[in-house]
Amino acid sequence: MQAQIKTAPYEYFDPIFDGRYETSLDTEYNLPDYCTDIQKILKCRAVPEVSSYIITGDTLTCDGVCDIRVLYLDGKGDTVRCCEFTKDFSASIKLKTSEEKAVACVEASMAHLTCRAVSARRIDLHAAVSLRVLAVVQKKELITCSINNETIEKRGESFAAHQAVNAVCHQFTIEDTLPVKNGKPPIESILHREVSCRIIESRLSEERLTVTGSADVSFLYTSAVDSSTEKFSSSVDFSQVIECAGADEECICDLRISAGESSIQPREDDVGEYTGVSVMAKVFIMAFLYKACEVEIIDDAYSVKAPLELRYSQNAFTQIHGTASEVLKKKCSLAVTDDEIQKVLDIWCEQDMVQAVCEKTKLNYRVKYNICMLYVNSQGRILYIEKQFDHSFSAELENQLTKRADSTWHTDLWEYRIVDKSTVEVSVETTVNSTLMSMNSVKYLTSAGVDENSPAFDIRPRFLIYYASAGEKLWDIAKSHRALLSDVRAQNELFDDTVPESRPIIICNR
Structure with missing residues:
Protein backbone atom coordinates (compact mmCIF):
# COMPACT_ATOMS: atom_id res chain seq x y z
CA MET A 1 0.00 0.00 0.00
CA GLN A 2 1.44 3.36 -1.10
CA ALA A 3 1.50 6.28 1.29
CA GLN A 4 -0.12 9.49 0.11
CA ILE A 5 2.54 11.93 -0.99
CA LYS A 6 2.46 15.58 -1.98
CA THR A 7 4.68 16.78 -4.82
CA ALA A 8 5.87 20.11 -6.18
CA PRO A 9 7.27 20.69 -9.70
CA TYR A 10 10.87 21.70 -10.34
CA GLU A 11 11.84 22.69 -13.89
CA TYR A 12 15.37 22.52 -15.25
CA PHE A 13 17.34 22.59 -18.49
CA ASP A 14 18.52 19.14 -19.54
CA PRO A 15 21.43 19.23 -22.04
CA ILE A 16 20.91 16.80 -24.90
CA PHE A 17 24.21 17.86 -26.51
CA ASP A 18 26.98 19.90 -24.93
CA GLY A 19 30.29 19.72 -26.74
CA ARG A 20 32.11 20.12 -30.04
CA TYR A 21 31.60 18.56 -33.44
CA GLU A 22 34.13 18.75 -36.29
CA THR A 23 33.47 18.66 -40.01
CA SER A 24 36.16 18.66 -42.70
CA LEU A 25 36.58 21.44 -45.23
CA ASP A 26 38.95 20.62 -48.11
CA THR A 27 39.00 22.51 -51.40
CA GLU A 28 41.09 23.63 -54.36
CA TYR A 29 40.79 27.08 -55.87
CA ASN A 30 42.01 28.46 -59.18
CA LEU A 31 42.53 32.21 -59.28
CA PRO A 32 40.16 34.08 -61.61
CA ASP A 33 41.63 36.02 -64.53
CA TYR A 34 41.39 39.39 -62.78
CA CYS A 35 43.71 38.23 -59.95
CA THR A 36 47.47 38.60 -60.37
CA ASP A 37 49.82 35.67 -59.94
CA ILE A 38 50.86 34.56 -56.47
CA GLN A 39 54.50 35.18 -55.60
CA LYS A 40 54.14 34.37 -51.89
CA ILE A 41 51.20 33.65 -49.55
CA LEU A 42 51.29 35.94 -46.51
CA LYS A 43 48.17 34.78 -44.69
CA CYS A 44 45.24 32.49 -45.36
CA ARG A 45 42.29 33.14 -43.13
CA ALA A 46 39.14 31.05 -43.12
CA VAL A 47 36.21 32.30 -41.03
CA PRO A 48 33.37 29.78 -40.66
CA GLU A 49 29.96 31.41 -40.19
CA VAL A 50 26.70 29.71 -39.30
CA SER A 51 23.86 30.35 -41.76
CA SER A 52 21.10 28.35 -40.06
CA TYR A 53 20.44 25.39 -37.80
CA ILE A 54 17.36 23.38 -36.95
CA ILE A 55 16.48 20.47 -34.67
CA THR A 56 14.40 17.70 -36.24
CA GLY A 57 13.77 14.62 -34.12
CA ASP A 58 17.08 13.56 -32.60
CA THR A 59 19.25 15.43 -35.13
CA LEU A 60 20.57 18.98 -35.19
CA THR A 61 21.34 20.08 -38.75
CA CYS A 62 23.67 23.04 -39.19
CA ASP A 63 24.53 24.82 -42.44
CA GLY A 64 27.16 27.47 -42.87
CA VAL A 65 29.63 29.14 -45.16
CA CYS A 66 33.35 29.67 -44.73
CA ASP A 67 34.70 33.03 -45.87
CA ILE A 68 38.23 32.35 -47.15
CA ARG A 69 40.65 35.17 -47.93
CA VAL A 70 44.22 34.55 -49.04
CA LEU A 71 46.53 37.53 -48.68
CA TYR A 72 49.51 37.25 -51.00
CA LEU A 73 52.21 39.28 -52.74
CA ASP A 74 51.80 39.83 -56.45
CA GLY A 75 54.44 39.05 -59.07
CA LYS A 76 56.44 42.20 -58.26
CA GLY A 77 56.35 41.44 -54.54
CA ASP A 78 55.50 44.98 -53.46
CA THR A 79 51.69 44.94 -53.28
CA VAL A 80 49.31 42.96 -51.11
CA ARG A 81 46.59 41.22 -53.05
CA CYS A 82 43.65 39.16 -51.91
CA CYS A 83 41.80 36.31 -53.53
CA GLU A 84 38.53 35.57 -51.83
CA PHE A 85 36.11 32.70 -52.15
CA THR A 86 33.60 30.79 -50.06
CA LYS A 87 33.06 27.15 -49.21
CA ASP A 88 29.81 25.79 -47.80
CA PHE A 89 29.79 23.32 -44.91
CA SER A 90 27.10 21.34 -43.15
CA ALA A 91 26.81 18.97 -40.22
CA SER A 92 24.22 16.54 -38.88
CA ILE A 93 24.70 16.07 -35.14
CA LYS A 94 22.95 13.28 -33.25
CA LEU A 95 21.36 14.41 -29.99
CA LYS A 96 20.86 12.37 -26.84
CA THR A 97 17.09 12.16 -27.27
CA SER A 98 14.35 13.32 -29.60
CA GLU A 99 12.57 16.33 -28.11
CA GLU A 100 9.94 18.57 -29.69
CA LYS A 101 10.80 21.76 -27.79
CA ALA A 102 14.60 21.52 -27.81
CA VAL A 103 16.56 24.72 -28.46
CA ALA A 104 20.22 25.18 -29.30
CA CYS A 105 23.00 27.66 -29.86
CA VAL A 106 25.80 26.93 -32.33
CA GLU A 107 29.09 28.77 -32.79
CA ALA A 108 31.69 27.95 -35.44
CA SER A 109 35.48 28.27 -35.34
CA MET A 110 38.44 26.80 -37.19
CA ALA A 111 39.92 23.65 -35.67
CA HIS A 112 42.93 23.60 -37.99
CA LEU A 113 43.94 25.02 -41.36
CA THR A 114 46.70 24.44 -43.92
CA CYS A 115 46.93 26.43 -47.12
CA ARG A 116 49.57 26.33 -49.88
CA ALA A 117 50.05 27.65 -53.37
CA VAL A 118 50.37 24.65 -55.68
CA SER A 119 51.23 27.05 -58.49
CA ALA A 120 51.04 30.77 -59.17
CA ARG A 121 47.35 30.34 -60.05
CA ARG A 122 46.15 27.56 -57.77
CA ILE A 123 45.57 27.19 -54.03
CA ASP A 124 45.14 23.94 -52.08
CA LEU A 125 43.35 24.19 -48.71
CA HIS A 126 42.76 21.58 -46.02
CA ALA A 127 40.78 22.57 -42.92
CA ALA A 128 38.29 21.46 -40.30
CA VAL A 129 35.45 23.50 -38.82
CA SER A 130 34.69 23.07 -35.12
CA LEU A 131 31.08 23.62 -34.04
CA ARG A 132 30.48 24.44 -30.38
CA VAL A 133 26.95 23.17 -29.71
CA LEU A 134 24.72 23.48 -26.67
CA ALA A 135 21.26 21.95 -27.11
CA VAL A 136 18.84 21.78 -24.18
CA VAL A 137 15.26 20.84 -23.45
CA GLN A 138 13.23 22.16 -20.52
CA LYS A 139 12.00 19.37 -18.28
CA LYS A 140 9.83 19.10 -15.19
CA GLU A 141 10.52 16.87 -12.19
CA LEU A 142 7.93 16.23 -9.48
CA ILE A 143 9.66 16.50 -6.12
CA THR A 144 8.14 14.78 -3.07
CA CYS A 145 7.75 17.43 -0.42
CA SER A 146 5.39 15.69 2.08
CA ILE A 147 4.10 12.25 3.12
CA ASN A 148 0.69 11.99 4.76
CA ASN A 149 0.78 9.02 7.14
CA GLU A 150 0.84 9.13 10.94
CA THR A 151 2.87 5.92 11.19
CA ILE A 152 5.61 7.15 8.86
CA GLU A 153 8.35 9.40 10.07
CA LYS A 154 9.92 11.53 7.34
CA ARG A 155 13.03 13.65 7.24
CA GLY A 156 12.98 16.67 5.01
CA GLU A 157 14.99 19.72 4.18
CA SER A 158 14.53 22.88 2.15
CA PHE A 159 17.07 24.90 0.22
CA ALA A 160 17.24 27.85 -2.13
CA ALA A 161 17.54 27.13 -5.84
CA HIS A 162 16.71 28.55 -9.25
CA GLN A 163 14.43 26.76 -11.65
CA ALA A 164 14.14 27.08 -15.40
CA VAL A 165 11.53 29.47 -16.77
CA ASN A 166 12.22 29.34 -20.49
CA ALA A 167 14.95 29.00 -23.10
CA VAL A 168 14.52 30.88 -26.36
CA LYS A 291 13.64 32.26 -11.32
CA ALA A 292 14.47 31.89 -7.63
CA CYS A 293 12.53 29.22 -5.72
CA GLU A 294 12.54 27.26 -2.45
CA VAL A 295 12.80 23.50 -2.91
CA GLU A 296 11.43 21.16 -0.23
CA ILE A 297 12.39 17.49 -0.33
CA ILE A 298 11.97 14.33 1.73
CA ASP A 299 15.31 12.54 1.82
CA ASP A 300 14.50 9.63 4.19
CA ALA A 301 11.53 7.91 5.85
CA TYR A 302 10.65 4.89 7.98
CA SER A 303 7.54 3.36 9.50
CA VAL A 304 7.03 2.36 13.14
CA LYS A 305 4.43 -0.24 12.07
CA ALA A 306 5.83 -2.21 9.10
CA PRO A 307 8.77 -2.34 6.67
CA LEU A 308 8.70 0.29 3.92
CA GLU A 309 9.64 0.09 0.28
CA LEU A 310 11.37 3.38 -0.55
CA ARG A 311 12.18 4.65 -4.02
CA TYR A 312 14.62 7.47 -4.63
CA SER A 313 15.65 9.74 -7.44
CA GLN A 314 18.52 12.16 -7.91
CA ASN A 315 18.64 15.49 -9.66
CA ALA A 316 20.95 18.48 -9.99
CA PHE A 317 19.44 21.68 -8.64
CA THR A 318 20.70 24.97 -10.04
CA GLN A 319 21.60 27.87 -7.82
CA ILE A 320 22.70 31.17 -9.34
CA HIS A 321 25.04 33.31 -7.27
CA GLY A 322 25.07 36.43 -9.44
CA THR A 323 27.09 37.63 -12.41
CA ALA A 324 30.65 38.77 -12.94
CA SER A 325 32.00 41.11 -15.59
CA GLU A 326 35.73 41.54 -16.04
CA VAL A 327 37.85 43.46 -18.55
CA LEU A 328 41.12 41.54 -18.79
CA LYS A 329 43.88 43.81 -20.10
CA LYS A 330 47.25 42.70 -21.33
CA LYS A 331 50.16 44.24 -23.23
CA CYS A 332 51.78 41.83 -25.68
CA SER A 333 54.94 42.20 -27.75
CA LEU A 334 55.39 41.13 -31.34
CA ALA A 335 59.06 40.94 -32.27
CA VAL A 336 60.56 40.35 -35.70
CA THR A 337 63.99 38.82 -36.07
CA ASP A 338 66.72 40.05 -38.41
CA ASP A 339 64.46 42.76 -39.72
CA GLU A 340 63.24 46.29 -39.11
CA ILE A 341 59.63 47.50 -38.92
CA GLN A 342 59.08 50.61 -40.97
CA LYS A 343 55.28 50.69 -41.01
CA VAL A 344 52.41 48.59 -39.68
CA LEU A 345 49.78 48.03 -42.37
CA ASP A 346 47.31 46.15 -40.21
CA ILE A 347 47.23 44.37 -36.90
CA TRP A 348 44.33 42.29 -35.60
CA CYS A 349 43.36 39.62 -33.10
CA GLU A 350 41.74 36.29 -33.98
CA GLN A 351 40.85 32.89 -32.52
CA ASP A 352 40.23 34.13 -28.99
CA MET A 353 39.17 31.65 -26.32
CA VAL A 354 38.50 32.00 -22.59
CA GLN A 355 38.33 29.30 -19.91
CA ALA A 356 36.77 30.40 -16.62
CA VAL A 357 37.24 28.08 -13.65
CA CYS A 358 36.00 28.57 -10.07
CA GLU A 359 38.47 27.42 -7.42
CA LYS A 360 37.75 28.13 -3.75
CA THR A 361 37.70 31.93 -3.42
CA LYS A 362 38.99 32.70 -6.94
CA LEU A 363 37.56 32.93 -10.42
CA ASN A 364 40.49 32.02 -12.64
CA TYR A 365 40.57 33.00 -16.30
CA ARG A 366 42.81 31.56 -19.00
CA VAL A 367 42.76 33.68 -22.16
CA LYS A 368 44.19 32.60 -25.52
CA TYR A 369 44.33 34.58 -28.74
CA ASN A 370 46.37 35.02 -31.88
CA ILE A 371 47.78 38.42 -32.87
CA CYS A 372 48.44 38.92 -36.58
CA MET A 373 50.42 41.75 -38.20
CA LEU A 374 51.08 42.92 -41.76
CA TYR A 375 54.03 45.30 -41.92
CA VAL A 376 56.57 46.91 -44.21
CA ASN A 377 60.27 46.39 -43.47
CA SER A 378 63.14 48.81 -44.08
CA GLN A 379 63.63 47.48 -47.65
CA GLY A 380 59.99 48.25 -48.46
CA ARG A 381 58.96 44.58 -48.53
CA ILE A 382 55.56 43.59 -47.15
CA LEU A 383 55.77 40.82 -44.55
CA TYR A 384 53.46 39.00 -42.17
CA ILE A 385 53.93 37.68 -38.63
CA GLU A 386 51.59 36.11 -36.08
CA LYS A 387 52.00 34.94 -32.51
CA GLN A 388 49.77 33.11 -30.04
CA PHE A 389 49.43 34.41 -26.50
CA ASP A 390 48.23 32.57 -23.40
CA HIS A 391 47.55 34.60 -20.25
CA SER A 392 46.09 33.87 -16.83
CA PHE A 393 44.05 36.23 -14.64
CA SER A 394 42.31 35.87 -11.26
CA ALA A 395 39.43 37.67 -9.58
CA GLU A 396 37.94 37.33 -6.13
CA LEU A 397 34.69 35.42 -5.79
CA GLU A 398 32.20 37.09 -3.48
CA ASN A 399 30.22 33.86 -2.99
CA GLN A 400 32.36 30.84 -2.19
CA LEU A 401 29.52 28.47 -3.07
CA THR A 402 30.08 29.27 -6.75
CA LYS A 403 31.33 26.19 -8.60
CA ARG A 404 30.81 27.12 -12.23
CA ALA A 405 30.98 30.14 -14.52
CA ASP A 406 29.07 30.14 -17.80
CA SER A 407 30.98 32.77 -19.76
CA THR A 408 30.81 34.75 -22.98
CA TRP A 409 33.69 36.92 -24.18
CA HIS A 410 34.97 39.29 -26.80
CA THR A 411 38.58 40.34 -27.46
CA ASP A 412 39.51 43.76 -28.82
CA LEU A 413 42.90 45.00 -29.92
CA TRP A 414 42.54 48.68 -29.16
CA GLU A 415 46.03 50.18 -29.34
CA TYR A 416 49.54 49.43 -30.58
CA ARG A 417 52.85 51.27 -30.85
CA ILE A 418 56.23 50.57 -32.39
CA VAL A 419 58.57 50.31 -29.40
CA ASP A 420 61.80 49.95 -31.39
CA LYS A 421 62.86 48.97 -34.88
CA SER A 422 61.92 45.31 -34.39
CA THR A 423 59.15 45.31 -31.74
CA VAL A 424 55.50 46.30 -31.62
CA GLU A 425 53.65 46.53 -28.30
CA VAL A 426 49.96 45.67 -28.51
CA SER A 427 47.29 46.44 -25.90
CA VAL A 428 44.55 43.83 -25.85
CA GLU A 429 41.30 43.82 -23.85
CA THR A 430 39.13 40.75 -23.34
CA THR A 431 35.68 41.46 -21.90
CA VAL A 432 34.27 38.42 -20.10
CA ASN A 433 30.69 38.20 -18.78
CA SER A 434 29.90 35.22 -16.57
CA THR A 435 26.83 33.81 -14.89
CA LEU A 436 28.01 32.33 -11.59
CA MET A 437 26.24 29.20 -10.44
CA SER A 438 26.48 25.85 -8.72
CA MET A 439 24.82 22.55 -9.55
CA ASN A 440 23.96 20.64 -6.38
CA SER A 441 23.15 16.97 -6.85
CA VAL A 442 20.51 15.89 -4.30
CA LYS A 443 18.95 12.49 -3.62
CA TYR A 444 15.29 12.56 -2.61
CA LEU A 445 12.38 10.22 -1.96
CA THR A 446 9.85 9.67 -4.75
CA SER A 447 7.56 7.05 -3.16
CA ALA A 448 7.03 5.10 0.08
CA GLY A 449 4.90 1.99 0.41
CA VAL A 450 4.38 -0.84 2.88
CA ASP A 451 6.12 -4.01 1.83
CA GLU A 452 3.14 -6.37 1.53
CA ASN A 453 5.37 -9.46 1.44
CA SER A 454 6.91 -8.73 4.82
CA PRO A 455 5.11 -9.20 8.15
CA ALA A 456 4.31 -6.17 10.29
CA PHE A 457 6.61 -5.35 13.17
CA ASP A 458 5.94 -7.05 16.53
CA ILE A 459 4.59 -4.00 18.32
CA ARG A 460 4.83 -4.18 22.12
CA PRO A 461 5.33 -1.37 24.61
CA ARG A 462 9.04 -1.08 25.41
CA PHE A 463 11.20 1.07 27.61
CA LEU A 464 14.85 1.28 26.55
CA ILE A 465 17.92 3.18 27.63
CA TYR A 466 20.33 3.91 24.78
CA TYR A 467 23.76 5.43 25.45
CA ALA A 468 24.36 8.01 22.70
CA SER A 469 27.66 9.57 21.71
CA ALA A 470 28.14 13.31 21.38
CA GLY A 471 27.13 14.49 17.92
CA GLU A 472 25.01 11.44 17.13
CA LYS A 473 21.91 12.25 15.07
CA LEU A 474 18.53 11.89 16.73
CA TRP A 475 17.05 10.74 13.41
CA ASP A 476 19.42 7.76 13.25
CA ILE A 477 18.66 6.81 16.86
CA ALA A 478 14.87 6.97 16.36
CA LYS A 479 15.01 5.13 13.03
CA SER A 480 17.17 2.28 14.33
CA HIS A 481 14.70 1.68 17.22
CA ARG A 482 11.55 2.31 15.13
CA ALA A 483 10.45 5.07 17.49
CA LEU A 484 8.67 8.30 16.70
CA LEU A 485 11.18 11.11 16.47
CA SER A 486 8.79 13.46 18.26
CA ASP A 487 8.64 11.04 21.23
CA VAL A 488 12.45 10.83 21.46
CA ARG A 489 12.70 14.62 21.47
CA ALA A 490 9.96 15.09 24.10
CA GLN A 491 11.07 12.26 26.41
CA ASN A 492 14.68 13.53 26.49
CA GLU A 493 14.09 17.28 26.13
CA LEU A 494 16.32 17.40 23.04
CA PHE A 495 15.42 19.99 20.46
CA ASP A 496 18.49 19.99 18.21
CA ASP A 497 19.17 17.47 15.46
CA THR A 498 22.18 15.99 17.28
CA VAL A 499 22.97 14.89 20.82
CA PRO A 500 25.05 17.70 22.37
CA GLU A 501 27.04 15.39 24.68
CA SER A 502 27.42 11.75 25.50
CA ARG A 503 24.44 10.71 27.60
CA PRO A 504 21.72 8.06 28.04
CA ILE A 505 18.65 8.43 25.81
CA ILE A 506 15.21 7.17 26.89
CA ILE A 507 13.30 5.35 24.15
CA CYS A 508 9.73 4.49 25.03
CA ASN A 509 7.72 2.78 22.26
CA ARG A 510 3.98 3.23 22.58
Missing part, protein backbone atom coordinates in the same frame (compact mmCIF):
# COMPACT_ATOMS: atom_id res chain seq x y z
CA CYS A 169 16.55 31.04 -29.54
CA HIS A 170 16.16 34.10 -31.76
CA GLN A 171 17.81 35.05 -35.02
CA PHE A 172 17.58 38.14 -37.21
CA THR A 173 19.45 39.86 -40.02
CA ILE A 174 21.15 43.25 -39.94
CA GLU A 175 21.46 45.17 -43.21
CA ASP A 176 22.94 48.62 -43.59
CA THR A 177 25.06 50.82 -45.83
CA LEU A 178 28.17 52.39 -44.31
CA PRO A 179 30.07 55.24 -46.02
CA VAL A 180 33.84 55.49 -46.13
CA LYS A 181 34.87 58.35 -43.86
CA ASN A 182 35.70 61.74 -45.39
CA GLY A 183 39.27 61.92 -46.56
CA LYS A 184 39.61 58.18 -47.06
CA PRO A 185 40.19 56.95 -50.62
CA PRO A 186 37.62 54.76 -52.39
CA ILE A 187 37.80 50.98 -52.14
CA GLU A 188 39.49 48.73 -54.67
CA SER A 189 39.27 45.40 -52.79
CA ILE A 190 38.75 44.22 -49.21
CA LEU A 191 41.73 42.28 -47.85
CA HIS A 192 40.65 41.38 -44.34
CA ARG A 193 37.36 41.83 -42.47
CA GLU A 194 35.83 41.35 -39.02
CA VAL A 195 32.19 41.26 -37.92
CA SER A 196 31.40 40.75 -34.23
CA CYS A 197 28.33 41.34 -32.06
CA ARG A 198 28.00 42.59 -28.51
CA ILE A 199 25.10 43.21 -26.15
CA ILE A 200 24.80 46.70 -24.69
CA GLU A 201 21.68 46.22 -22.56
CA SER A 202 18.97 43.63 -21.93
CA ARG A 203 15.66 44.12 -20.14
CA LEU A 204 12.93 41.70 -19.05
CA SER A 205 9.24 42.60 -18.86
CA GLU A 206 5.98 40.66 -19.00
CA GLU A 207 6.50 37.84 -21.51
CA ARG A 208 9.22 39.79 -23.33
CA LEU A 209 12.97 40.15 -23.53
CA THR A 210 14.35 43.35 -25.06
CA VAL A 211 17.96 43.28 -26.27
CA THR A 212 19.93 46.24 -27.60
CA GLY A 213 23.38 45.78 -29.02
CA SER A 214 25.82 46.55 -31.77
CA ALA A 215 27.42 44.77 -34.71
CA ASP A 216 31.00 45.99 -35.02
CA VAL A 217 32.41 46.03 -38.55
CA SER A 218 36.05 46.54 -39.51
CA PHE A 219 38.12 45.78 -42.58
CA LEU A 220 41.41 46.47 -44.35
CA TYR A 221 41.19 47.47 -47.97
CA THR A 222 43.39 48.52 -50.87
CA SER A 223 42.92 52.04 -52.17
CA ALA A 224 41.56 52.47 -55.68
CA VAL A 225 43.84 55.53 -56.00
CA ASP A 226 47.34 54.10 -55.39
CA SER A 227 46.84 50.47 -54.13
CA SER A 228 47.95 51.49 -50.63
CA THR A 229 46.16 49.93 -47.65
CA GLU A 230 43.53 51.67 -45.52
CA LYS A 231 41.54 50.64 -42.43
CA PHE A 232 37.83 51.07 -41.89
CA SER A 233 35.75 50.58 -38.73
CA SER A 234 32.15 51.32 -37.84
CA SER A 235 29.18 49.78 -36.05
CA VAL A 236 25.51 49.10 -36.66
CA ASP A 237 23.18 49.36 -33.65
CA PHE A 238 20.19 47.07 -33.25
CA SER A 239 17.26 46.50 -30.91
CA GLN A 240 15.18 43.34 -30.72
CA VAL A 241 12.03 42.47 -28.78
CA ILE A 242 11.81 38.70 -28.24
CA GLU A 243 8.63 36.95 -27.19
CA CYS A 244 9.47 34.89 -24.11
CA ALA A 245 6.74 33.06 -22.17
CA GLY A 246 7.14 33.26 -18.40
CA ALA A 247 9.50 36.24 -18.47
CA ASP A 248 9.14 39.01 -15.92
CA GLU A 249 11.37 41.47 -14.08
CA GLU A 250 12.21 38.96 -11.35
CA CYS A 251 13.83 36.49 -13.75
CA ILE A 252 17.57 36.09 -14.19
CA CYS A 253 18.69 35.96 -17.82
CA ASP A 254 21.81 34.14 -19.05
CA LEU A 255 22.23 35.72 -22.48
CA ARG A 256 24.50 34.72 -25.37
CA ILE A 257 25.02 36.36 -28.76
CA SER A 258 27.04 35.40 -31.84
CA ALA A 259 27.45 36.65 -35.39
CA GLY A 260 26.63 34.21 -38.14
CA GLU A 261 26.89 34.46 -41.92
CA SER A 262 27.90 37.94 -43.03
CA SER A 263 29.04 39.89 -46.06
CA ILE A 264 30.71 43.24 -46.69
CA GLN A 265 30.48 44.36 -50.30
CA PRO A 266 31.87 47.62 -51.78
CA ARG A 267 29.04 49.93 -52.88
CA GLU A 268 29.30 52.18 -55.92
CA ASP A 269 28.35 55.86 -55.68
CA ASP A 270 26.92 58.17 -58.36
CA VAL A 271 30.32 58.78 -60.01
CA GLY A 272 31.29 55.10 -60.13
CA GLU A 273 33.63 55.00 -57.14
CA TYR A 274 33.30 52.53 -54.27
CA THR A 275 32.93 54.96 -51.38
CA GLY A 276 30.82 52.77 -49.12
CA VAL A 277 29.96 49.20 -48.26
CA SER A 278 26.77 47.19 -47.97
CA VAL A 279 26.79 45.16 -44.75
CA MET A 280 24.70 42.07 -44.04
CA ALA A 281 25.03 39.96 -40.91
CA LYS A 282 22.93 37.24 -39.34
CA VAL A 283 22.77 37.43 -35.56
CA PHE A 284 21.88 34.58 -33.19
CA ILE A 285 20.69 35.19 -29.62
CA MET A 286 20.19 32.46 -27.01
CA ALA A 287 18.58 33.27 -23.65
CA PHE A 288 18.18 31.05 -20.59
CA LEU A 289 15.72 32.40 -18.02
CA TYR A 290 15.72 31.34 -14.36
